Amino acid sequence: MKDKVVLFKKIPNQQQQLLSEYFNLVCFDKVDGNNMDAFIHEIKDADGLIGAGVKLTPEILDNALQLKAISTISVGFDHFDLDYLNKRNIALTNTPDVLTNTTADTIFTLIMCAARRTTELNNMVTSGQWTNNLKDQYFGVDVHGKTLGILGMGRIGYAVAKRAHHGFDMNINYYNRSVNKQAEHDFNAEKMALDELLTTSDFICSILPANEHTDLLIGQRELDLIKPSAIFINGGRGNVVDEQALAIALKNRAIRAAGLDVYQVEPLPTSSLLMSLDNVTLFPHIGSATAETRLAMICSAIDSLKAACSGDLTQNCVNAENITQ
Numbered sequence: 001m002k003d004k005v006v007l008f009k010k011i012p013n014q015q016q017q018l019l020s021e022y023f024n025l026v027c028f029d030k031v032d033g034n035n036m037d038a039f040i041h042e043i044k045d046a047d048g049l050i051g052a053g054v055k056l057t058p059e060i061l062d063n064a065l066q067l068k069a070i071s072t073i074s075v076g077f078d079h080f081d082l083d084y085l086n087k088r089n090i091a092l093t094n095t096p097d098v099l100t101n102t103t104a105d106t107i108f109t110l111i112m113c114a115a116r117r118t119t120e121l122n123n124m125v126t127s128g129q130w131t132n133n134l135k136d137q138y139f140g141v142d143v144h145g146k147t148l149g150i151l152g153m154g155r156i157g158y159a160v161a162k163r164a165h166h167g168f169d170m171n172i173n174y175y176n177r178s179v180n181k182q183a184e185h186d187f188n189a190e191k192m193a194l195d196e197l198l199t200t201s202d203f204i205c206s207i208l209p210a211n212e213h214t215d216l217l218i219g220q221r222e223l224d225l226i227k228p229s230a231i232f233i234n235g236g237r238g239n240v241v242d243e244q245a246l247a248i249a250l251k252n253r254a255i256r257a258a259g260l261d262v263y264q265v266e267p268l269p270t271s272s273l274l275m276s277l278d279n280v281t282l283f284p285h286i287g288s289a290t291a292e293t294r295l296a297m298i299c300s301a302i303d304s305l306k307a308a309c310s311g312d313l314t315q316n317c318v319n320a321e322n323i324t325q
């Protein structure tokens with residue numbers, strides 16, 4: 001008999017068809033407060049779940065009595081309680097690698113936009129205020145040749161460093177727990193303590209995942225260490241940074257500018273101070289959002305779910321070592 005799988009995100013028909021050939025499939029285009037009861041009813045006898053954008057709490061998953069595997073269509077998995085999944089012996093798979101280059105492209109776009117003030121200048125043109133040759137008060141700063149400090153030299157950090165080093169002649173510093181020998185070899189990257197990286201970098205770029213050690217890693221004390229001429233980028237997770245303290249630092253020009261794709265609360269509330277600042281570029285969490293990459297993520301998530309449901313935990317299973325077969 002086929003395993004029962006509940007899909008909780010709209011995916012293209014072709015990929016949905018693939019899933020239904022392999023599994024007994026139940027589909028939800030999305031799950032929210034309006035259809036949570038129906039979703040909970042369907043997961044009661046499900047073997048697998050696949051989707052994105054829903055925080056599947058222990059309270060919800062307690063209803064899924066025979067669940068073997070969850071496949072999240074994202075590389076980040078901080079919206080799951082891993083200890084709980086381990087206790088329940090539920091495998092969790094994610095989608096690393098296929099989104100690395102696209103996310104690095106997005107992060108580099110933020111670096112460029114923040115440095116060259118593209119949002120501010122675009123608004124100036126479209127509001128009809130471009131009436132003369134621009135004075136130096138509108139000039140940006142160079143990116144090439146500067147020092148980039150990367151928080152989180154993992155897959156995406158490495159891909160950002162590659163663009164920065166080879167494309168823009170940037171010096172690369174990084175903060176990580178482990179040494180990234182590849183980055184040190186390929187880009188002459190230097191591993192540093194956090195404080196040293198913050199005080200010496202012209203661009204600081206966080207691509208850290210959310211975990212208990214990274215929560216509010218960049219608070220007021222750390223922001224105070226950043227050079228007033230420096231630019232702060234966050235493409236990892238919003239809870240790494242004290243967003244209110246960052247907004248105040250930007251407002252006071254204690255930091256030149258910022259480029260953000262992720263926030264403590266998403267979607268970013270309209271009441272956020274960040275919304276009223278002209279020295280910040282705000283993206284709506286679109287790091288991996290190209291047509292090609294989102295499709296690749298869906299395909300990867302399907303392959304990993306098939307593997308995990310059949311007992312093969314070698315494909316992108318983040319808690320393989322805690323699952324007993």
Ligand SMILES: NC(=O)C1=CN([C@@H]2O[C@H](COP(=O)(O)OP(=O)(O)OC[C@H]3O[C@@H](n4cnc5c(N)ncnc54)[C@H](OP(=O)(O)O)[C@@H]3O)[C@@H](O)[C@H]2O)C=CC1
Nearest residue numbers: 076103152153154155156176177178209213235236287288
């Ligand atoms: N904006 C967007 O749309 C996207 C955001 N992301 C985010 O980017 C994150 C990174 O993705 P990816 O590069 O593939 O993941 P990796 O696991 O390859 O990289 C994460 C890096 O962070 C480091 N790290 C983790 N915890 C700490 C810590 N406490 N202190 C210092 N360093 C730490 C890790 O090294 P070490 O453990 O040795 O310290 C590792 O080098 C994802 O988890 C996700 O949250 C990903 C894709 C798209």
Ligand SMILES: O=CC(=O)O
Nearest residue numbers: 073074075076288
């Ligand atoms: O934030 C996106 C992800 O894939 O993680």
